Amino acid sequence: MIKANLSKKTIIGVALAAVLALGGFSVQSLRAAERVDTAATVTITANIDSNDTSVFASRYKDSWNADSIVEMDPVTVDLYKIASLEETGTLSPDSRFSNIPVGELLKSPNADTIIEKIVTPAKEIAEGLSPDKTIAFENGSLSATATIPGGAGLYLYIPKAKDNRYSYNFISYVILAPNSDYTDTTGTSDKWNYNVGFSLKGTEEQRTGSLLIKKKLESYNISLGDVSFVYRVKGQLDDQIIDNVYTIDFTGPDQESRLITGLPATAKVTVTEEYAGVSYKPVEGSQTVYTDVEIVADDGDEEPVIPPATVDFKNTYDDGLISSGIAAENQFIDDGNGEVHFDGRKPFESENVR
Known part of the structure; x- marks a missing residue:
């Protein structure tokens, strides 16, 4: 187990400035003179900037309006304690993260180095663990806090958010709780601050969904093939155009379906039966056009929690002949129940019959 001793003022200043670089702090040199109170309660707060105009922040705020079309899952931040902070300022890695080189923080690393050597391997370990604490945003609040008694340490934080149209990507990072905000230039307090925080900055990614076209052919003329x-x-959907044709093939009376994947979630589409064969007609009362069919996000999941948007079409043989010269032995239809029936017409009819 590698320990990182951050007890010296100058080492603390350099290391913590790097650790907190992406946590919403702009600190040049941090120092702390007093010993760490390891029994104290620490709080870690995640914030959404009220002036943030990103898609994530805008849709989060809008989702709490009564007439909003945005349906956002709870925004959460999972916290994992990578190392404990001892009274002397020494970081002792948690047994689950014993291979994480927290000693790198003594080398004045930049943010990219911290992500490469600490954040990325810690995230891989965290995938198989339950979080030590989860911060959850509620009731449209722009901040949410986790309270951790005796929780002094270095934490990995992993934000998560998605809505009915987008999933959001965040930069996971680490934060030290407590920290010190003493700077040489301002001369503020060198005491440990047990209430720390960071801001969420998310980038959006379009989610996708599926459309299931179900087709039932109630009767079928074998002679027509x-x-x-x-x-x-x-x-x-905005500048995304959806326009394509799809076929469903039958070799007898049956029910078939066609699943169309990768459509942009929340798009509304019109599904039209463009061609039903010259000798088949819609079943009475069935639809041939569906409008405003909304695509529900499933992100390609083979077993989605919410089933795909579904449309149903029904057709049957319409007693018509595709061409002349149909012999009597071919004038049979299969009713789908294993029975074949004579269709009652004379052989060699010369015209299509409707």
Whole structure:
């Protein structure tokens, strides 16, 4: 186990400035004279800047309006204690993170080095662990706090957020609790501050969803052979255009489906049966067009919590002949129940019949 001794003022100043660089602090040189109270309660607060105009911050704020179309899951930040901070200022790695080189903090590392050598390997370990504490934003608040009795230490924080359209990516980082805000230039207090915090800055990524087209062919003319039904899916979400055609093929009466994946979540599409074969018609009362079908995010999950948007079409043989010269032995239809019936027409009819 590698320990990092941060007890000397100058070492504390350099190391903590690097540790807190992405935590919302702009400290040039940190110092702390007094010993750490390891029994004290520390608080770690995550903040969303009220002036932040990013997609994440804007949609989070909007999601709490009564008429909002934004449906955001709870915004959370998982905390993992990488190391304990002892009275003397020494960092002792937690047994779960014993391979994390916290001693790197003594080398005045920049943010990229901290991410590479501490944050990234710590995140890999954290994937198999339950968080020590979770910060949860509630009721539209722009800040949320975790209270940790006797919690002095170095923490990895991993923010998580998504809504019905976007998932959000955040920079995970580390924060020391307590820290000191003493600077040579301002001459403020050199006491340990047991209430620390950082700001969330998220970038958005479009989520995707699926559309399930279900088709039931109730009766089928064997003599006409295989039949294809063609569907057009058309819509738009901002500057994303959706316009394509898809086929569902039948070799007999049956129920088939076509799952279309990778559509932008929250887009509303129109699904139209463009072609149903010249000898098939919609079942009475069934739809041939669906409008404003909203795509629900599933991110490609094979077993999504929310089922995909679904449309149903039903067709049947319409007693028409595709061409002349149909022999009597071919004038049978399969009803889908294993029974084949004579269709009642005379052989060699010369015109398509409707």
